[in-house]
Amino acid sequence: MDHARKRFAELASGPDHRIDLAEAALLIAQEEYPWLDVAAYLRRLDELAAAAGSELRQGLAPAERIARLNHFLFVECSFTGNSDDYYDARNSFLNDVLDRRTGIPISLSLVYSEVAQRLDLPVYGVSFPGHFLVKYVGDEEIIIDPFFGTVISTDECAQRLRGIYGDEARFDRRLLRPATAREILVRMLSNLKQVYIQQSDFERALACVDRILLLAPDTPRELRDRGIIYQRLECFAAALQNFERYLRLAPDDATAQVIRDLLPELQRQAAQLQ
Secondary structure: OOHHHHHHHHHHHHHHOOOOOHHHHHHHHHOOOOOHHHHHHHHHHHHHHHHHHHHOOOOHHHHHHHHHHHHHHHHHHEEEEEEOOOOOOOHHHHHHHHHHHHEEHHHHHHHHHHHHOOOOOOOOEEEOOOOOOOEOOOOOOOEEOOOOOOOHHHHHHHHHHHHHHHHOOOOOOHOOOOOOOOHHHHHHHHHHHHHHHHOOOOHHHHHHHHHHHHHOOOOHHHHHHHHHHHHOOOOOOHHHHHHHHHHHHOOOOHHHHHHHHHHHHHHHHHOOOO
């Protein structure tokens, strides 16, 4: 785990365009599976792209190339969304997704974009609200939902947005901008963090927050959440430190007063353990 965290920190400290997204995702999994061979799973992505390549020859229209890639991944390889056990942590680990051919929107989108980019297809992840997507970016724009294995229209995107936020929600094309590697990794870790919190597995949830803060230091919400997790783990001094940092960064946040009200008791508990 130490090696995985150290390497992840190295990637997180560099510029976004230098982050190898697939490697970083596998390093997230390596903390759960210390034996995981990152290089072997990167080769697995190479092999998928090589197997798909003969069907995606140059000269085809983009829509036809995407259609053939969709057929290869979703029909021939049977990659599909895990609707039966959506909150299984394995859905967030890239090695498991490659082994089991199932996952959640963001992990399946990662497989899709990594294979596509190895084939020189400009396909990028899209951090759409509620459901991660991918998008072909070229003379024409093609939006793909790897969870359901389909191409979708902007009208369908707008409909999904209304399904989340209500009929008053207004679709904005900026919601379909390509996500950065850092944004994708933060969203992956945030999903995993919520799974662990639901399971009251606070040590694993803490590991997720720690890595999010490597990617996005001084994010108030994550500092607050790390404080809450430390409090659950009865690490009161660490909880106090994170809450105080959160309040310095976001004194007017919606939950700031709730956290302020916790401080006196935390200070007392931290003092007792000194």
